[in-house]
Amino acid sequence: MDNDEFIEKRRFIIKLGKELHKFGTPAYRLETHLQTVARTLGIEGYFLISPTSMTFVLQHDTDQEYNHAARVKPGELDLGSLARTDELVDELTSGKRTLAEALDRLEEIANKPNPYGPVLTCFSFGTSAAAFAMLMGTGWNDVFWSGLLGLFVYGLVYRAERSARMAEVLEPFATILCAIAACGIARIDPNINIPVVILSSIIIFIPGLALTLGLAELAARDLISGTARIMDAIMQLFKLYFGAVLGMAIGKAVFGEAIHIEPEGLPRWAIWSAVPILSMALVFIFKARMQDSPWGVLAGIVAFFSAMLGGHYFGDSVGIFFGALAVGIYSNLFARWMKAPASIALLQGIVILVPGSKTYIGLNALISGETMLNQSHIGSQIFLIFMSLIAGLIFANVAVPPRRTL
Secondary structure, eight states, X not given: OOHHHHHHHHHHHHHHHHHHHHTTOOHHHHHHHHHHHHHHTTOEEEEXXXXXXXXXXXXXXXXXXXXXXXXXXXXXXXXXHHHHHHHHHHHHHTTSSOHHHHHHXXXXXXXXXXXXXXXXXXXXXXXXHHHHHHXXXXXXXXXXXXXXXHHHHHHHHHHHTTOHHHHHTHHHHHHHHHHHHHHHXXXXXXXXXXXXXXXXXXXXXXTHHHHHHHHHHHHTTOHHHHHHHHHHHHHHHHHHHHHHHHHHHHHHHHHOOOOXXXXXXXXXXHHHHHHHHHHHHHHHHTTOOGGGHHHHHHHHXXXXXXXXXXXXXXXXXXXXXXXXXXXXXXXXXXXXXXXXXXXXXXXXXXXHHOOHHHHHHHHHXXXXXXXXXXXXXXXHHHXXXXXXXXXXXXXXXXXXOOSSOO
């Protein structure tokens, strides 16, 4: 391998690593994938990935060695770009593209705008908030107002994408405004559950998936990345909770104490229908390709109903194990059949199971001593659910070993 060829290959590997990190790939999957790609290109590679830093060590022989360290921002899920990048690597390794063409295509994928545009994404934010309120099963009033506030939250997200100052305070600021708005709404609609409406409207910010990925990284012995991701998620949770507390305090000072009238609960069919609705909204929020969307929606349905069936026989917390096991097996089979990253189906299924909302509710119970919903022993439930999730994913990889690294 001459020096020019080595330089071109290392440029591609480093660019590939940075883009996959940007698209939200977990560290343990990214390190394994980069090692596989490097080996395919005839280079020995060692990688150390965390949410905010990347280290590459690439060598071919004693004369051709290169170290690269970079400070990066935590990635955000972009399942469509992840799938396109995986296809690009397949084309490169099969000889359909040269390295120069692959670098150009990678740059094109990285700069591709949101395929769904702001209007559809805004609608998805509102739909996801309303669908989550449906899953909570409290009442139609909560569903309606949660959906409206979800649309408002996207307006703040849209603004934050264009303003660095807004981006720094986005999550707590959005929570403060939603809490104030919920207190005002309660004056004209006493049937709403204020904490539930606040939680549903900001559900897209709740770091349940980040906590789960962090624990999965720890389970894979990726200690640096797992610890960093969990601490980042906990700080995110604290910011959201503070925003809710401050917003409710301001709302009560402005609008006064609201009288709550318990509404009639949602019928069971509404709770069940919330799962495909939420899964479809996540397709647009996670920017998945339309050709992959049916598989993502089906992953959410498989996860939810497997967990519900397991919960019927073994209890809700342990039932999550069966949901994670089923969606893990399903995503690995999807990767085999469709020759696509298992993450496309896995993440859209797991997000239905993650106890991010319960973590928020547990934090509220710990600090204020009040319960948002009639749920006892919430702390032990959260712990068991997280452990069940990780165990289910581990057993799924043993039952149906993944053939693809992403």
